[in-house]
Amino acid sequence: MNYTRDNMAGLLRGHEINPTHQRIEIAHALFSRQEHLSADQVMAAVNTRHSETSKATVYNTLKLFLEKGLVREVIVDPSKVFYDPNTTPHHHLYEVDSGKLSDIDAGSVQISGLPPLPDGMVTEGIDLIVRVRRQP
Amino acid sequence: MNYTRDNMAGLLRGHEINPTHQRIEIAHALFSRQEHLSADQVMAAVNTRHSETSKATVYNTLKLFLEKGLVREVIVDPSKVFYDPNTTPHHHLYEVDSGKLSDIDAGSVQISGLPPLPDGMVTEGIDLIVRVRRQP
DNA sequence: TCGCGCGATTAGACAAAGTCCAGATTGGAC
DNA sequence: GTCCAATCTGGACTTTGTCTAATCGCGCGA
Ligand SMILES: [Mn+2]
Ligand SMILES: [Mn+2]
Ligand SMILES: [Zn+2]
Ligand SMILES: [Zn+2]
Numbered sequence: 442m443n444y445t446r447d448n449m450a451g452l453l454r455g456h457e458i459n460p461t462h463q464r465i466e467i468a469h470a471l472f473s474r475q476e477h478l479s480a481d482q483v484m485a486a487v488n489t490r491h492s493e494t495s496k497a498t499v500y501n502t503l504k505l506f507l508e509k510g511l512v513r514e515v516i517v518d519p520s521k522v523f524y525d526p527n528t529t530p531h532h533h534l535y536e537v538d539s540g541k542l543s544d545i546d547a548g549s550v551q552i553s554g555l556p557p558l559p560d561g562m563v564t565e566g567i568d569l570i571v572r573v574r575r576q577p
Numbered sequence: 578m579n580y581t582r583d584n585m586a587g588l589l590r591g592h593e594i595n596p597t598h599q600r601i602e603i604a605h606a607l608f609s610r611q612e613h614l615s616a617d618q619v620m621a622a623v624n625t626r627h628s629e630t631s632k633a634t635v636y637n638t639l640k641l642f643l644e645k646g647l648v649r650e651v652i653v654d655p656s657k658v659f660y661d662p663n664t665t666p667h668h669h670l671y672e673v674d675s676g677k678l679s680d681i682d683a684g685s686v687q688i689s690g691l692p693p694l695p696d697g698m699v700t701e702g703i704d705l706i707v708r709v710r711r712q713p
Numbered sequence: 714t715c716g717c718g719c720g721a722t723t724a725g726a727c728a729a730a731g732t733c734c735a736g737a738t739t740g741g742a743c
Numbered sequence: 744g745t746c747c748a749a750t751c752t753g754g755a756c757t758t759t760g761t762c763t764a765a766t767c768g769c770g771c772g773a
Pocket of ligand 2: 602
């Protein structure tokens with residue numbers, strides 16, 4: 442899959458998101474890298490050449506992408522949220538020292554024996570995070 | 578197990594923590610409730626009668642408890658960290674709407690098929706979080 | 714072409730969680 | 744009682760994220 446800026450418009454429309462210049466840039470930052478980025482990192486990525494997207498728009502847009510199911514939130518670091526262009530079910534490996542976050546394919550991992558949910562509750566997602574650190 | 582204030586001093590010493598009045602109060606807030614509390618909630622719990630512990634001390638003490646392995650951090654909400662007096666391996670159920678956080682016993686849950694760790698890395702912990710919401 | 718309407722964007726004020734520091738307090742050793 | 748190191752404290756500061764009121768800009772109809 443080639444995530445060019447041109448492809449972004451179609452991707453956005455496919456998720457009922459009106460493609461604007463800023464939204465295309467932000468989507469491109471996430472999808473071309475295929476990495477987990479914080480709002481700050483998205484902001485930096487989008488404004489490298491010259492400032493063209495405001496902080497408010499970055500936050501608004503990431504929230505919109507999240508609501509529309511275009512990206513996923515990953516909560517591993519108490520100080521910032523990461524946004525993940527990979528919305529297929531998968532898990533995460535978090536290197537505590539460096540802050541590096543990488544994917545663990547869900548295919549090979551099996552989770553069993555979870556208790557039944559409380560009544561009237563429905564699962565929104567299951568997050569499995571393997572926290573690792575450099576050997577001491 | 579009865580988590581009285583008197584027992585707290587011994588518990589703290591057992592983790593190489595010098596028991597002070599503030600530390601005993603904070604430990605008592607966490608262990609007598611056996612609940613997941615945010616720093617703010619600890620602060621409120623400790624200062625109900627009259628103000629007796631500062632914000633700086635609450636944060637410093639929670640960090641100290643964490644380093645000494647007396648409590649565990651639970652990162653499920655992007656806006657605040659929860660502190661968990663239960664340090665035995667277990668998982669979490671997070672009700673997204675209400676913010677309610679509860680334990681899932683690790684005994685019955687089985688996780689298999691995790692890939693090998695990168696070289697020179699050691700597991701610090703595995704967090705499994707089941708995110709649920711009230712049926713729509 | 715002109716201008717209208719409305720969704721999108723913006724600057725900057727604001728809020729909340731958490732950190733930091735320099736000075737004050739405390740309590741045990743002597 | 745004095746001293747000292749550990750601890751605690753108020754408050755300034757930082758960072759992440761939110762909010763708002765004003766502005767922008769694009770499509771459309773006259
Ligand atoms: Mn541009
Ligand atoms: Mn008291
Ligand atoms: Zn991911
Ligand atoms: Zn727990």
